[in-house]
Amino acid sequence: MGVVISRGDGGGKQTDAKEYKCYAGPVYVSAPGQCIDVEGIVPSYTIVKLNNVHCG
Template sequence: MYYSSSTGKNCAITYGDGPYANTTSWKGVVISRGDGSGEDSDAGNYKYYAGPVYVSAPGQCIDVEGISPSWTSVKLNNVHCG
């Protein structure tokens, strides 16, 4: 997850790791405001990463989820609250 103070947007990407690093494989990423609005997602067969995806959430928390090629999902809810 990254935040750009110049645009006021949060962004996220999902990298492949381990045996999936730098190999074409399925990767996914989802970002939204903490209330679920403004969702942006990207998924597909990518060599390096899925995304970036963006959400503008000034003064709000965000939710972000990354899904790896092994279908392991990491979801962070209500993070980067501003």
């Protein structure tokens, strides 16, 4: 299971991906006034990616 977060421009990328059973993270990125990209990965390698969210 894993989580990836970065600024919308791709900078500041932070990842936490290991053999977790319940949750991954926390991860943080400083992005004042910018959008962020968030990606979640579950054990079956299903990936959900949200681009340009939480825009400030």
